Amino acid sequence: MRKIKILTGLCLLIGLTACAPGSEIQSGEPQGIEHKQPKVKELSAQERKEVLTKIDTGMVEAQNDFGLRLHQALSNNPEYPNGNLIISPYSITQALALAYNGTAGGTAAEMSDVLGWKGMSVADINGGNRQLRSLLENGGGVVLNVANSVWHRPGLKLKEAYVEAVKDSYGAEVRETDLKQEEAMNEINQWVNDKTSGMIPSIYNEPPGGVAVLINAIYFNGGWTDEFDPANTVDEEFTLSDGTTQKVPMMKREGRYSYKEGKSWQAIRIPYGDGRMHMLVILPKESSSMDKLHRQLWKDASVWKGDYSYETVQLALPKFKAEQSFELPDALKSLGMVKAFDTAEADFSEMAEQGDGFWIDHVTHRTIVDVSEKGTEAAAVTAVGITESAEPTEPIVMNVDRPFFFAIEDRDTGAWLFMGSVLKP
Template sequence: MKKWFIFVMCSFILLASIGNSPSKLPFGEPPADLKNVVDSNSAFALKLYSKLKAGNGNLFLSPYSISSALATVYAGARGNCERQISTALNFPDDQDKFHSAMLKIHQKLVEIDTRKGIELNVANGLWLQKGYEFNNSFLDLVNKNYDCFAAQVDFKTTYESEREKINSWIERQTKQKIRNALPAGILSSVTRLVILNAIYFKGDWANCFDKKNTVQESFLSSSGNSVIVPLMHQENVFRYGEQDNLQILELPYIGYDLSMLILLPVEQKDLTELEEKLNYDNLARWIKSLGDRTVEIHFPRFAIDYQISLKQSLSTLGMSDAFSATDADFTGMTLKQPLFMDAVEHSALIEVDEQGTVAAASSSVSFGCTAIIPPPLAKFRADHPFFFLIRDNHTGTILFLGRVVDPTN
């Protein structure tokens, strides 16, 4: 009888405020040895979003957290199962180079955690059935490239107690923001392995909003109904662009290592047209169009608490063998009893206000001279649905992404 394993991705991000110039933003392509993996992970992020967008309401997740946990799974996959995971997640075929690049991305995020005013914690964990024979080569690879916390546990007789311990570990890694990530009933006596990733981010806006300027105003939700929400306001120099009937605004966090990118349809309508255009090539083109501009911003306070099972979405993306008791091939993990994936769970939370952002589960130089007329003030009024993401400006890694269709929901 095949045994199964579960993995969970969690994310938390907390961000607040200070001030500086957009020209300090790091630009350009990610380092050459990381570009392929960053591009692939970003493409997967938007491909997964395209599967989830059909649902109603707000949406928020951490693609980086999901990719990190699934990268550990990829390390143990073989044969057609390995090929399916590679295709579905846009992972490169060369596993050695891929895992090495993921390590370098992780190390760059750890460097950001040392900056003043920033907290960024990424943690990976393995819970392994005591006495079950896992390949040393697999354990060595994930320890080397993902710095995995590993615990030998007894799922056979105390799986419910182990579930509570795992949830406690997630709570500690996310500063108590993600709770009960593994619901009761998800583990059983035949569980043999649980793989987890947790991410926590706390930082300040580079330019905070003054609470005195926040006003209760109307927001046209995707349902066509107007709801009253607190719209924050400020006028400052930001990286801003207009492309394809979109306004694109970048709100950096202190230190300019990370920023929130907001895509707002020019017309007051839902996100259908934007979401149809949303792919990696278009996103890269929109980001490249940004330049320094004085912008008058009206942006809502909002909060999203999002949980989802990703088993169906990942299967439809093409990695169905991994979930099959007869077709899964994880002989890279163990040569004992065959394993197959039973569940993929994701929890993410975000709160945005004048001081910054709380989320759980991520430059140009201008020369002036006389007689040049500055461009007119740009007005960015997010009083209707928008898409947003939080990215590492050094590598382009998408840490979090989501949409807001109703800030009151």
């Protein structure tokens, strides 16, 4: 059995300039690279229990809600009319948190409102993010590595409180480098390549310039608890949103899954590793549509959080690989984060002595998601449950042969690490 089952990687950048035109960001295309397998850190059951008691569930809910509002804003952008739309709410939130720690006044107020942190102290926000990261990165039978960094121009005096916050709460590396030079670009690209295990080998094709670049990178590697047999994968028709069809490789297996359905949708949780993380797939029924499902998700996603039953399901899931890049300023502005991008009103005075002249020049977000039958080496857990016997039932059929929504979710916290709509696998 080969070790890599799901490979995902992304990088999000925020560029700050001192009231001067910023350089354009261009994302390099990922190349075929053999991915290294980072070492998985493990927490004991007692340690996990202790960390869970410290998790602020309100912050997790705020992150997921922010992700869905951003998903909606991006879906309304004519630049992405009928394609896939996949983002990482967790990564975006972490990168914006690096920026938020440097803000004050109206800029801070707007960012906290958009991110769902209104009424919370900076210390509480940082503490909550620190605890959530500790829990997510440890165990579960998957690899999840999160990295942050702050790159700033020579001579820029970052405030001690800011440096302490990003290092202690976000594990950020703080580096001084001339952002106008090609050497700095190469250093940043190498950092991105290392932190995403080669999935995103570079982010800049030219030096970024500006006064600072704040980067978050996240790498996820998880194998299905029960893998799909490649021998069962066949090319079948997938119906697109416009009613046309295309052939896609469809993976198939029958097994016991957490399953739920409503009048207009089916939902399934496909576990990774020891089951702590899973892929949530929500499929509109043939009588419904992705447009209707989107409206339900954007209005209230809580219906998909609990009350799943354990059912036998005949599952067909398309293999798919999605790579996307987004520029997020317009979408963030539409959500109410305006001042941070305004040369006259942005206030980053908590970042550096001259920070009241800084503003956000660009926010670039990139994702890569690759789904296949391949799996990791796995162990088994045996549990003896005592229940009343029931008459055997026919397995539920769930054929994901049309556009669907998915989220990679942490079971214990409910955090959505990735989410997206797959309209064309």
